[in-house]
Amino acid sequence: MPKYTAKQSIGHFMPGDEIKGLEAKQLQALLASGAIEEYQEPEEPKADGTAARLAELEKANTELTITNKTLGDDKAKADQEIAELKAKVAELEKAKPATKPKADPKPADENK
Numbered sequence: 001m002p003k004y005t006a007k008q009s010i011g012h013f014m015p016g017d018e019i020k021g022l023e024a025k026q027l028q029a030l031l032a033s034g035a036i037e038e039y040q041e042p043e044e045p046k047a048d049g050t051a052a053r054l055a056e057l058e059k060a061n062t063e064l065t066i067t068n069k070t071l072g073d074d075k076a077k078a079d080q081e082i083a084e085l086k087a088k089v090a091e092l093e094k095a096k097p098a099t100k101p102k103a104d105p106k107p108a109d110e111n112k
Contacts, residue, residue, distance in 0.1 A: 002038050002039070003018055003019075003038070003039035004018070004019040004027060004030075004031065004036045004037065004038055004039060005017065005018055005019065005036065005037060005039050006019055006035065006036055007034065007035060007036060007037055008035055010030065010035055010036065018039065019036055
């Protein structure tokens with residue numbers, strides 16, 4: 001015989017309680033009215049590969065963390081090299097002669 005559970009208060013049965021001691025006619029009437037429902041065993045979680053997917057994602061996360069750290073280290077080295085090159089450029093600009101050859105304001109006319 002199937003088991004039934006109360007969906008609402010029925011006499012001394014509270015919601016979620018198993019209904020016992022009623023005749024088939026009473027059970028059918030309560031079932032039709034929606035006051036009770038047939039008990040269903042809780043379903044076990046299916047093996048849908050979530051554990052494997054989780055392990056795969058954790059591995060990918062570890063790899064990405066390592067890559068991120070490597071890129072951060074490379075960026076720091078590149079920033080340091082840029083700073084050194086900027087210092088060398090500034091040094092070379094200071095070492096340039098301060099005077100530049102000036103162009104004649106008026107070109108000489110050879111036809112005169």
